[in-house]
Amino acid sequence: MSLKRFLLVRLGRLLTYPVRKQLRQFEIACETPEAVQNALLFDILRKQADTQFGRDHKFGAITSVAEYRNNVPVAPYEYVSPYIEKVQTGDTRALLADPRVLMFALTSGTTASRKLIPVTDSYLAAYRRGWNMWGVKMYRDNxxxxxxxxxxxxxxxxxxxxxxxxxxxxxxxxxxxxxxxxxxxxxxxxxxxxxxxxxxxxxxxxxxxxxxxxxxxxxxxxxxxxxxxxxxxxxxxxxxxxxxxxxxxxxxxxxxxxxxxxxxxxxxxxxxxxxxxxxxxxxxxxxxxxxxxxxxxxxxxxxxxxxxxxxxxxxxxxxxxxxxPVHDLGLLASEGRFTIPLSGGTASGVLDIWSHYFEFIPEGEIDSPRPTVLGAHELREGGSYFILPTTSYGLYRYHISDLVRVTGFQGKTPLVEFLGKGHRFANLTGEKLSEYHVTKAMDAVAQRINQPITAYSVSPVWDDKQPYYAIFLEEPDVANEPALKHFLAEFDKQLGVENMEYAAKRESGRLGSLRAMVIAAGTWAKWDRDRLSQTGGSPEQYKHPCLIGDLKFRETMAVLREVV
Incomplete structure (x- = not known):
């Protein structure tokens, strides 16, 4: 080892000593997740009580987890966006106790509008702490x-x-x-x-x-x-x-x-x-x-x-x-880092119980009007749940639509791996396409182009060279192939309008152009009947899915031909 290399390594160990100490303390905290999480929740509520959001939801009067759940609904970005809009204009106290917002992290949302996540000093501190602990463990393993x-x-x-x-x-x-x-x-x-x-x-x-x-x-x-x-x-x-x-x-x-x-x-x-x-x-x-x-x-x-x-x-x-070696980065997004993988060769990470308060809804209950809501200490190994973080920077019981599975425990704190964006999303290469994007794009194109469509669904299709999305259409709707090709081009373009990440992945070549998969007349009616008989419910309440996120869906359909 050269002298320069030796000195750099020694410097690295000196700089990471506080993080290594922090990691040991975090591992100890993982033995008591319920106590750590409850203390964090009430610290967040106390600090944010005088914000407009805190007053509107009576943070100052909350004395139990049950009261918190009664006062604040499980909700997506759209619920908090009016407060974030006020922060954008300079009214920081509408949502945040922090005196300043360093930036807004942009992310593609489940609707046409982009999400703006306020990045504060407390956000950045938690984000860096998680990265530092992850990094120290990754270096130690290698x-x-x-x-x-x-x-x-x-x-x-x-x-x-x-x-x-x-x-x-x-x-x-x-x-x-x-x-x-x-x-x-x-x-x-x-x-x-x-x-x-x-x-x-x-x-x-x-x-x-x-x-x-x-x-x-x-x-x-x-x-x-x-x-x-x-x-x-x-x-x-x-x-x-x-x-x-x-x-x-x-x-x-x-x-x-x-x-x-x-x-x-x-x-x-x-x-x-x-x-x-x-x-x-x-x-x-x-x-x-x-x-x-x-x-x-x-x-x-x-x-x-x-x-x-x-x-x-x-x-x-x-x-x-x-x-x-391949190390997973953990469950992280513009909304924050939620897990810290502490070993390589696995997609699982321990919940960052120091940074965010977590709740979970079992996968099968996500559409229930009164779903079961669990704390981190109540999860079971092998279970799949939708994760609901509460943060110190304005996201409360936030339904990010991330589906995770518990694979084990660090002490008594769950290790979870990311499964996907749930049944309303598809994600081949980071585009996070939602059914909302698909239906909105279809509505816009249908107003411009007279393309007959009896029923349809869009689904991702894997291809080693260039994956793409396909729209499944019945034979009678595609009699005019030149018109269909024009429709495909416009629909492909409109998906990028509704979802900027889709447009970016198309532009970079990571996604191929939209294709039509032609299926026999009556296929969708039979498919819907079969699905309804499997899932239960009444025909009046049944909704045909316009986006099917299953990568293997193409293999289940009898495709007569493809149109590019």
Whole structure:
């Protein structure tokens, strides 16, 4: 070990000592989840009692969990959005006890409008604490790979897409945290934070690779493994240009990058002719250049989501990255970090009982008018539940629609893994398409195009090269194929209007274009009758699903032909 490496490792251990101590305390707290959670809930209620939301829901008078549940309904974003709108205009006390809002984290919602999640100092403190504990455990599990204090590849988004009327930035949370990191920590991340402002997907991947291939990378990190697949394909496709830029210290002039971002990147694009020649020799010998050819598998770790619908992408990683350890990032979103995986090779993480108060509704009761509601200490192993977080930054009994399964316990605190967005969502590569998006897009297109549709459902279809969505239509509705193709193009485009993440995934090539699956006349009527007989209920109350999130649905249908 070189002296520089030795000093960096010692510095890393010094910096992480408080986190290692914190992790030990957290593991002790996991032995008493009910007491820890109740104390946290009443601390949140006490601090938020004088906000407008707190007064409207009588926080100051609540003395029990039962009273909290009586005063505050289980509700989605739309319930709290009127208060968040006031915060956007500068009325912070409408929802928050914190004196300032650092930013609004943007996320695609279950409706056409985007969700704005207030990021406060308390939000950021909890978020960083969870990340730090996760990171310390991940490093500890991979000591033999000597990844400590070595560079990390991580792509972030734009931390400021726009500002609220009161001037608060709205954008990507990971982009914001990358921007405000301490200088030493920024050095460890190979991809400059301004890369998040590059809108063109090809340029964004190229810049990330340009600043990474010359460094001794230890980790590759992306929430969705589809990003890692795209990054690997871009590396091989652009290897000649990348190696030339690395050799000369340049950045391709034809990339779609704004002048401001290019001005920031250009002087930082250092040349490394020795490394460029090494990689050129490898590419010439192998006829390719994959991440495992640039960063050896025995000295790297992949950090990404491994639960839910991520399986098809995870199966593609070994052909590009080899088989380094894969660590799940945990259940996290713009709304916050909810779990902390404390071991590799699993999608399960322990509930972050220090940061959020959690409630759960059993999967089968989610549509019940009076569902059973359970605390974290009341869950059973093997059970599937919808998770309802209460946070210190304005989300109360928040129905985020995340379905989780309990896989075990850390002490007496549940370990949970993410299953999916429930029966009203589909999510191939991060687009989180909802039935609301689908029906709203259909309504909009139907007003413009006279396309006959007796009944339909949209469903995701997996394809190793490029997954896509399909709309299942009956034969009599598709007699005019040229008109159908026009309808498909317009419907595909409108889905992107209703769901910006769908549009982004289409633009980047991570999703293919919408296709029509033609089925026989009368298929849907029979399918609905069969489904009704299985699920029970009256025909008058039955609603045909316009979105079916099952990746295997295509295999269950007798498709006569496809129209692209």
């Amino acid at each position: 000591r033999g790979r000597r990844i400590a204090m070595r560079p990390i590849v991580q792509l972030g988004g734009d931390p400021e897409e726009f500002r609220t009327p009161s001037g608060i930035p709205c954008g990507n949370l990971s982009g914001y945290t990358a921007m405000v990191q301490r200088r030493l920590i920024k050095w460890m991340y190979t991809v400059p934070h301004v890369t998040g402002k590059i809108k063109d997907a090809k340029a964004r991947y190229y810049v990330a690779l340009r600043f990474s291939i010359g460094r001794n990378v230890s980790q590759l990190m992306a929430a969705n493994p589809s990003t890692l697949v795209q990054l690997a394909r871009a590396l091989d496709a652009e290897k000649e240009s990348l190696l030339r830029d690395l050799h000369d210290g340049t950045l391709r002039a034809d990339l779609d990058i704004s002048p401001e971002v290019r001005d920031y990147l250009t002087p930082r694009a250092k040349k490394n002719p020795v490394r460029a020649d090494e990689l050129s020799a490898i590419a010439g010998k192998l006829g390719r250049l994959y991440p495992m050819d640039v960063w050896p598998t025995d000295a790297t770790v992949i950090n990404t989501w491994t639960g839910g619908s991520m399986g098809p992408y995870l199966r593609q990683l070994p052909q590009y990255y080899g088989e380094p």
